[in-house]
Amino acid sequence: MSVSSALTTRRIYICVGAGGVGKTTSAAAIALGLAARGRRVALITIDPSRRLAGALALDELAGEPQLLSAEHLAPAGVLLRGEVWAMVLDPQRTFDDLIRRLAPDDATRERVFANHIYREISGAVGGSHEFSAIAKLYELDRSGEFDAIVLDTPPSRNALDFLRAPESLMQFFDAPALRLLLAPAGLGARISSRAGAPALALIRRLVGVDLLSEIALFFAAVGSLIGGFRERAAAVEALLRDRGTTFVLVSSLEREPIRESIAFAAQLRQAGLDIGAVVVNRVTVAAPTSREPAAGGDPSATDARRIDEVSLRAALGEELGAIVAASAERAERLARHDQAGVALLRAELGGVPLATVPLLDRSLGELERLGAVARALFNDLGGGKEL
């Protein structure tokens, strides 16, 4: 299967990969390509660093899907038959929304919101980010408003937590320890009675009584929500395994991203999740300066693009000729290195369709760049400029 069709046949695309490999731009380009094919696409990022807004040439992205006008996207040079709706996820708000929906009554809801342990857990402290993201994914999918959803995730070290999020949340709420805390004569009572179990005495000694009572209050407050949470987490996990969902592995050709991509693919496979495509960014494509014929090539072949340093010096002068020759040589080394990297990824990820995106000129505008990436991923977008 080609990357182009792998990126068309599903409903949900989750872009994962190491930091700094161009994940956000790739996610945006996939959304653009899907919209070109007439889909109504939601593009979600959980990266708090405004990268998606930047990639889409917007100053700000809202916490709710916002339609990007065809006019705004025009510089990308892609004819849109569908729509792109983009949003940046606010984990705090998503988590709050979830509590609002799951809370049996107003009083419970207010008790949870007022608990400062809840504020800390649902806010900046990691963990719930990932759960919030897939909770939102699930919600958007269920809403039926979109034909396709593309999710941009945080860098892979966190994306592992991301995959485990539904499971670990369920385990958390399933824990016997938690039931102990939530029992009618649970933690709260034990703390005040001083005759608590030895384990609790130890914890009390460790973290202090105030914190312990806060935690007890927190669990008491969320106790009634647990059933709902468990259901939601199970549904979300099922969605990740749904046939309509696929993971898109994004990599560059530097050493660490390659290594992380290979490791990440193994983890996805082990978890039984589908990898639909691999996107390799910033590939130096041409090796225009072959001083020696390529390995296995015909040594007598004359390469029109072959560079002769002597004639370069003659045409440009000693100094400039040498500068240009050195630059061409670097480009060739990079191209060889990149070819080897792509070959390695192909071998390690055998069978998964792989697309390479050429290194783009940095003087391109954001949307032109986005269009160029989309054309590298989808083979029939047309209207493209040669880069």
Added chain:
Amino acid sequence: MNERSPLAPLDRRLVFVVGKGGVGRSTVAGAVGLLAARRGAQTIVAEVSGRGELLQRFGVADEEGEVEVAPHLWAIQIDTARALDEYLHEHLPLRMLADLVGATRLIGYLAAATPGLREMLNLGKLWELAQTERRVPGTHPYDVVVVDAPASGHSLALLSAAQTFARTAQGGPIARQGGRIDEFLHDREQTAIVAVARPDDAAVTELLELRQRLSDEAGLALDLLVVNAVSREPLDDGQTSSLRAALDQGGLLDAGARLAVQLALREDRESQIEREQIARLTRDLPDIPLVELRRTEHGELASHELEALADQLAAVL
């Protein structure tokens, strides 16, 4: 400013290396550690919540505890559960240790649910490594501890853990110890923070944001900026216009040469964009010293790369 060279983070006992994912934070932390060790300091590089990337660089993946990786140089993967265990053994009376077994899972859940506790334990372990008198039996002191901190947002959580935890717990021994740790972090004789970025828009923006948040939320300042993977100096204006003129002049260059000139101009645009990003850093953070590290060749062996970067750092630190 104190009388020491401002470029002397290696004089401090605890050096945090922070930055966005993908900018080469682990590599820079490894190179800083290598340089300190070369100069004879007993040094340990500590990786927090990573996947052993740094340890792998030194060829000792998946080992527990403090591992010697080179002369004067050790490495450790910070393990929260182990840090908790060490903490409990140090602080609890013997009679209570027997209860530990039953409590471990419960404590694990609480650690997951308690804001800042995990970061607090990691931070406590880093602080412990940096003490002249070590608390963990069978260990020895270090002159320098270099921390490969987690990516930006998580670094902030780590560096502000002592404060966050004190605010949440409002008492208790961990929070009390947190006060001492926080003091150590704010003592610029003891602790340095090195921020790493690449010369691109996203990494520079994130570094500037991180600096602001470290200052606002943790009251901490950066001691050194490292711009990693700088490619080369741009050409001068005369050179670029000569190259453009050569392209415009039909017949001067054959097809291969034209392509080479186009490549050189494109490479030069990259270099110019890099200069603009570095200029942004020096403009916005004029008081923080900045070091540039040249990009190492793709495919270079990991260990050579660290040595090469340590050489570059040695010239300026």
